[in-house]
Amino acid sequence: MYQFMSSALAAIAFFVASTSPQMAKAQTPPIRSYQPKATETARNAQIxxxxxxxxxxxxxxxxxxxxxxxxxxxxxxxxxxxxxxxxxxxxxxxxxxxxxxxxxxxxxxxxxxxxxxxxxxxxxxxxxxxxxxxxxxxxxxxxxxxxxxxxxxxxxxxxxxxxxxxxxxxxxxxxxxxxxxxxxxxxxxxxxxxxxxxxxxxRNDNSNQGSTMPNLADLLKWQIAPQQSHMYVLCRPNREVLCLAIVKDSNGKFLKRGKQLWSVPLLLQSLRNLDWYFTNGRTPQGIYRMEGVSLQPDDELFHAYGQFSLVNLFMPFEDGVQAFLPNQKGKFTGNLQSYQALLPPTWRNYQPILQSYWAGNVGRSLFRIHGSGAAIDFFRNKDKVVKAKYFDWNATLGCLSALELYDQRGSLIKADMPKILDALNTVGKGKVEGFLIVVDVPSTSNEPITVDEVAKYLN
Structure with a gap:
């Protein structure tokens, strides 16, 4: 996620890189309904x-x-x-x-x-x-x-x-x-x-992009490895709009809340307006290993990540993962064909889904799902990379951003990380472990993908 950066960002990257993955149930510190660094006075001091x-x-x-x-x-x-x-x-x-x-x-x-x-x-x-x-x-x-x-x-x-x-x-x-x-x-x-x-x-050259996106149903039904949980983050090519995350358990059953498919919105846009292949660019499409959490109880890092635990994601070739593939210790070290074999046959030659392979190959790393303790208007150019109606979500330097809002008194209004951690623990039977797949789903509407749209591929 980060490479060359300021000392403050270096400290953040060190925190993420040096925090051992927590493979047990992803308990987070008690939710703080009041956060002193989110008060209007603290926000002004940060600016x-x-x-x-x-x-x-x-x-x-x-x-x-x-x-x-x-x-x-x-x-x-x-x-x-x-x-x-x-x-x-x-x-x-x-x-x-x-x-x-x-x-x-x-x-x-x-x-x-x-x-x-x-x-x-x-x-x-x-x-x-x-x-x-x-x-x-x-x-x-x-x-x-x-x-x-x-x-x-x-x-x-x-x-x-x-x-x-x-x-x-x-x-x-x-x-x-x-x-x-x-x-x-x-x-x-x-x-x-x-x-x-x-x-x-x-050049706007799409000759290597595959003709059209394969059937999304094939991807959603596929198991990358047996008995593994999966999270799918479905986006639009325009990352100025929100993506939609859904999860399924190790038996391939999608999590529901009542009759409704469980889902949560995430933002996968780059603050820098950079493409996926650049350090600090928007989140690449493709496969990530999901393995444990990084606890976040430290107020010094509150602005970057909010108050909740972060979900650890590992790219192909990235160090630090216990087992990118089940029963094979260590990081993914295979060739492109080995990566393609993790995908359903209809998707193996679709170039966009290979992005995480290529990005990992050139050293991108330290991706996380996390909230944000920063004010929604802290980054003053944010209105150019996030559509106004989704302004409550903060763009990142490559990570997947969950909603986390505070009022001027520092009181927590809403946060989606607890929902995400609870859902992943539910499908992972007490562990945050499995695979995450990011994919852009084209649309002429330029609106976020909806639960109803996804449901059509699950019938």
Whole structure:
């Protein structure tokens, strides 16, 4: 989920990575009906902290040169720009000062980490606030033409291709010229996931996407492995709308509440407006191992995850899983054909469902289902990546986001994580264990998939 990040995010990632999966019943600490960090005063203090970290004085290159010893300073400050999305020249210049380094020789790892953050924040603001950040275009073009880092090149091309601002958008001929330059500079570009996927997306090339989505009924009836619980998270290709999670037990029976199919809404959108193959991009489609929980009783991490336990998800090739496949200890290490064999025959050549395989292969990791203790308007550019009617859910850096709401007094209004943990324990007979499958279900309505729509595939 996270790679290069600010010190605050690094602490969050360390918490998730270092917390041993709890395989017993996923008990959470008692629900706190009052949370002091959710009060209006605490919310304002959190924003003030970000405003201080994004203050123009913190981007003074003479006082804070972009060197290893200032890595934490720059990471925190760039993160704050991404949070606040200020429509200010100084923020634009701060990003430009870092982005011009993408072609510099002999960069250190801490410097590369600073550039990674600037690339992602720059891409986010370039595509979502072009009136101010459209002026970053020359830095993206220069990166495509001259940088030796394929991920920075892919991010730059993605930003340029996604721009909808008439003043900054590239013509098809201009975009094709940049793509040709990449292919000439990287003869093996098809073996690089970031370049290959970005070029396909930029060209709107669906030739490798399979013809149409196979019958969803085949996927919902399939057992990846015997006697395993399954959670299905059904989304729309437009991740600005909510997804729908449903679960079935080890015997293949879907959980119901009364006569109604049990379900809960989740948001699987990227705060950065990044595609699935980028670190911090939206949640990839495909298979994940669901194994235990990470307890979350710590107020220091409340803003990131809320007050409830997180469900641990593991991608293919990811370390830390006890057994990706039952009766086979350790992580998934098979080839593509081994992964495809986990799918029903009608789905094995459908390229989107292979995303988690490819994303895991390039190192994406640390996915979780979690709530959020952050205010719903904490990320000031959120209205550009989440539709207004679903604004109560917070987008993430790749994780699956559950509803968790507090009022101005810090009182809990509503939270879906307890429902999710209870449902998974029910179908898992006291354990959170099994498989999670994410799949986008196309629709002309651009509305979330409904329980009634899913029910048609279960008859």
């Amino acid at each position: 003030q902290d970000q405003q201080q970290k994004a203050h123009p004085s913190r981007f003074d290159l003479k006082k804070y040169p972009i060197i290893d010893s200032n890595s934490e300073h720059w990471q925190d400050s760039l993160w704050a720009i991404g949070v606040l999305a200020p429509e200010e020249t100084y923020a634009l210049q701060a990003l430009a000062n870092v982005l011009q380094m993408t072609t510099a020789p002999n960069l250190t790892d801490p410097q590369k980490g600073i550039i990674d953050t600037a690339m992602q924040v720059g891409m986010q603001l370039y595509t979502l606030k072009p009136a101010v950040y459209g002026k970053l275009k020359p830095y993206f073009v220069r990166t495509v033409n001259e940088s030796s880092d394929s991920q920075w090149i892919a991010l730059s091309l993605s930003a340029l291709a996604k721009s909808t601002d008439p003043a900054q958008s590239l013509s098809k001929a201009q975009l094709d010229k940049l793509i040709l330059k990449i292919q000439q500079r990287f003869p093996n570009w098809q073996q690089d996931l970031h370049l290959r996927a970005t070029i396909q997306t930029a």
